[in-house]
Amino acid sequence: MSKPLPPKIILEEGIIPLYVEIQGPTTKRIIKMALDTGATFTMIPPEIARDIGHDPTLSKRRIEISTASSSVLVAILKVKSISCLGTKLKNVEVVCHSLPPESPVEGLLGLNFLVHLPTFIEFYQRIRPSI
Amino acid sequence: MKVQEIETIRKQFHREWLLIALGKVDDSTTTPLTGRLMLHSPHRDEIYAKSKNYKKPALIVYSEDSFPKGYAAAF
Numbered sequence: 001m002s003k004p005l006p007p008k009i010i011l012e013e014g015i016i017p018l019y020v021e022i023q024g025p026t027t028k029r030i031i032k033m034a035l036d037t038g039a040t041f042t043m044i045p046p047e048i049a050r051d052i053g054h055d056p057t058l059s060k061r062r063i064e065i066s067t068a069s070s071s072v073l074v075a076i077l078k079v080k081s082i083s084c085l086g087t088k089l090k091n092v093e094v095v096c097h098s099l100p101p102e103s104p105v106e107g108l109l110g111l112n113f114l115v116h117l118p119t120f121i122e123f124y125q126r127i128r129p130s131i
Numbered sequence: 132m133k134v135q136e137i138e139t140i141r142k143q144f145h146r147e148w149l150l151i152a153l154g155k156v157d158d159s160t161t162t163p164l165t166g167r168l169m170l171h172s173p174h175r176d177e178i179y180a181k182s183k184n185y186k187k188p189a190l191i192v193y194s195e196d197s198f199p200k201g202y203a204a205a206f
Binding site: 039086108 | 159163193196203
């Protein structure tokens with residue numbers, strides 16, 4: 001007898017939006033981000049980086065990110081901490097790039113944060129059991 | 132402006148960006164619970180222009196969680 005299927009998830013928003021706290025050297029912001037298992041890095045708008053005390057234009061580090069439609073060279077910097085779903089990570093690298101204004105979220109919570117979330121670790125171990 | 136529940140503030144607007152001075156936050160989920168509305172605008176840039184000079188903790192959030200009709204996400 002086959003196992004009953006678990007209840008289907010309905011993603012009404014078409015994404016998984018989460019509140020994320022970004023702490024910088026001067027203050028903090030909470031913004032909504034999309035949980036994005038396709039993003040290597042967490043991505044925040046340059047304006048939010050500026051709000052919390054960074055200047056992305058002065059960042060010496062740049063990285064080329066490959067988006068769904070093109071490649072873009074963007075600043076990468078280290079924020080003091082990122083908190084989400086009860087997990088707080090210190091000294092986290094983020095890339096600075098804005099999502100289109102039609103997006104209801106401002107950033108992407110990428111794999112460099114997700115790999116530290118207990119729920120994601122469990123998910124990963126299930127989809128990659130040989131690792 | 133008075134301190135209100137975040138979801139109460141969000142429901143008052145349709146497709147607008149909100150700048151909210153942070154009140155209580157549920158640390159277990161990072162969910163902001165209360166705050167004081169400082170600015171609302173359909174234009175995100177106007178919110179960023181004001182938040183630039185606000186040095187205390189704040190929430191920037193859109194009033195909706197979904198994309199406009201006809202849009203889908205492919206980040």
